[in-house]
Amino acid sequence: MIKTEFRTIVTEVPHPKALEMADRLAAVESHSMHGQLPVVWDRAVGSSVYDPWGNRWIDFTSTIFVANAGHAHPLIVDAIVKTAQKPLLHAYNYPTAERLNYLEELIRVTPSYLEKAFLVSAGTEAIEVAIKLMRMNAMAAGKRRSVVVSFEGNWHGRTTGAQHLSSNVDQRSWIGHEDPGVLRLPFPYPWIAEATSDPRGFFRETLQRELDARGWTLKDDIAGFMLETYQGWGAVFYPADFVKEVERAAKESGGLLVFDEMQAGFARTGELFGYQHYGVQPDLVCCGKGASSSVPLAFVLGSGYLLDLPSVGSMSSTHSANPISCAAGLANLKAIENEGLIERARDLGLQFHAELNSIANASPAVSSIQGLGMVAAIITNGVGDADASAIATEISWECMRQGLLVVHTGRESVKIAPPLTIALDAMIEGLSVLRKVIDDVTAKHS
Numbered sequence: 001m002i003k004t005e006f007r008t009i010v011t012e013v014p015h016p017k018a019l020e021m022a023d024r025l026a027a028v029e030s031h032s033m034h035g036q037l038p039v040v041w042d043r044a045v046g047s048s049v050y051d052p053w054g055n056r057w058i059d060f061t062s063t064i065f066v067a068n069a070g071h072a073h074p075l076i077v078d079a080i081v082k083t084a085q086k087p088l089l090h091a092y093n094y095p096t097a098e099r100l101n102y103l104e105e106l107i108r109v110t111p112s113y114l115e116k117a118f119l120v121s122a123g124t125e126a127i128e129v130a131i132k133l134m135r136m137n138a139m140a141a142g143k144r145r146s147v148v149v150s151f152e153g154n155w156h157g158r159t160t161g162a163q164h165l166s167s168n169v170d171q172r173s174w175i176g177h178e179d180p181g182v183l184r185l186p187f188p189y190p191w192i193a194e195a196t197s198d199p200r201g202f203f204r205e206t207l208q209r210e211l212d213a214r215g216w217t218l219k220d221d222i223a224g225f226m227l228e229t230y231q232g233w234g235a236v237f238y239p240a241d242f243v244k245e246v247e248r249a250a251k252e253s254g255g256l257l258v259f260d261e262m263q264a265g266f267a268r269t270g271e272l273f274g275y276q277h278y279g280v281q282p283d284l285v286c287c288g289k290g291a292s293s294s295v296p297l298a299f300v301l302g303s304g305y306l307l308d309l310p311s312v313g314s315m316s317s318t319h320s321a322n323p324i325s326c327a328a329g330l331a332n333l334k335a336i337e338n339e340g341l342i343e344r345a346r347d348l349g350l351q352f353h354a355e356l357n358s359i360a361n362a363s364p365a366v367s368s369i370q371g372l373g374m375v376a377a378i379i380t381n382g383v384g385d386a387d388a389s390a391i392a393t394e395i396s397w398e399c400m401r402q403g404l405l406v407v408h409t410g411r412e413s414v415k416i417a418p419p420l421t422i423a424l425d426a427m428i429e430g431l432s433v434l435r436k437v438i439d440d441v442t443a444k445h446s
């Protein structure tokens with residue numbers, strides 16, 4: 001039994017009824033949707049998640065990097081309720097005040113080179129839109145090919161185009177063919193010596209090698225570069241010089257620099273967009289998740305020229321710009337501004353990472369802490385008979401039993417990203433749970 005200011009565990013965890021619900025779901029839903037920790041979410045408010053049986057967790061997941069402004073932020077709830085009660089639940093592509101107000105505000109708060117948006121419902125759709133715009137731009141420029149360059153280990157979603165960009169062969173083998181218009185380059189992991197000592201050279205050499213092997217050139221064949229702002233599974237950022245060199249290559253090629261800001265956007269890293277840490281200006285920015293802190297909302301931002309490449313009506317979607325999503329998106333922007341969440345992520349993030357690094361230094365089960373602002377990954381080591389990914393899984397499960405929710409990646413990492421509104425005391429309590437769990441798991445296997 002646990003009862004603190006921020007956690008309550010009064011039953012067995014996982015609760016037997018949670019396991020029963022998981023079994024019933026498995027009978028009626030594809031098991032590909034499953035694999036998360038067995039916690040039934042009944043209510044989520046601020047940085048707390050409640051199940052129906054009296055248990056309460058500190059949330060270090062923001063669901064999955066969505067609830068940046070906190071769960072059920074009052075401004076967002078109010079905007080959703082008001083729009084639903086108007087009532088205006090759906091309006092296809094007809095103009096609505098919700099859509100206009102949201103887009104005007106979105107374009108106002110984003111950097112001036114981002115002039116227009118294309119709204120969709122899911123992150124993976126935004127990636128598809130960006131691939132299409134990259135290739136349309138290459139065709140308009142008369143290029144021989146329209147090759148999209150992506151980076152190994154990056155992940156951009158589950159639809160066909162997004163999976164073609166993935167370097168995970170298992171995840172894309174179902175497509176049945178390789179996209180000849182995708183070129184994958186090595187990611188500059190901090191543990192690759194050449195990548196850290198000379199990030200620009202590392203990028204240029206690997207790019208040139210791949211181009212030469214195919215008889216391609218930057219100018220004739222490359223449509224653009226797609227970068228996840230940080231590599232998802234491990235919150236691994238690129239060296240800034242590497243990204244600056246990618247920007248230079250994109251300019252030389254006449255192609256586009258595109259960022260997938262799904263996890264990094266909307267204040268998470270201490271900037272509105274995570275790419276701003278690199279000092280570059282992307283041509284397209286793909287967003288989702290924290291864009292609404294709640295209901296489905298995703299989009300691509302870019303210049304008027306690029307966003308208007310498709311002809312009138314040729315790139316629309318039934319659920320684009322849903323009025324409830326737009327109202328939630330606008331309220332989310334207000335919440336970020338009113339509560340100073342960009343600065344908060346920056347300031348709180350310093351304390352967050354200092355404590356995580358102290359945990360890492362004290363434990364042989366942790367190889368490093370990655371991330372920035374209010375996102376971090378604890379990269380695990382194997383201990384005794386347990387490999388690194390088994391250690392990460394054990395940490396995730398034990399945190400759940402102790403009243404702390406973390407992101408179970410299924411790999412050698414534990415991801416954490418609390419809502420940016422989390423109270424300092426709740427964050428400190430969550431980190432102390434993490435420290436104790438890591439110590440216990442390490443001791444068990446040593």
Ligand SMILES: Cc1ncc(COP(=O)(O)O)c(C=O)c1O
Pocket residue numbers: 122123124125127155156157158228232260261262263288289
């Ligand atoms: C970096 C990144 N890109 C794209 C996606 C796909 O977004 P969605 O799940 O909304 O389709 C995700 C989702 O986890 C992501 O983390």
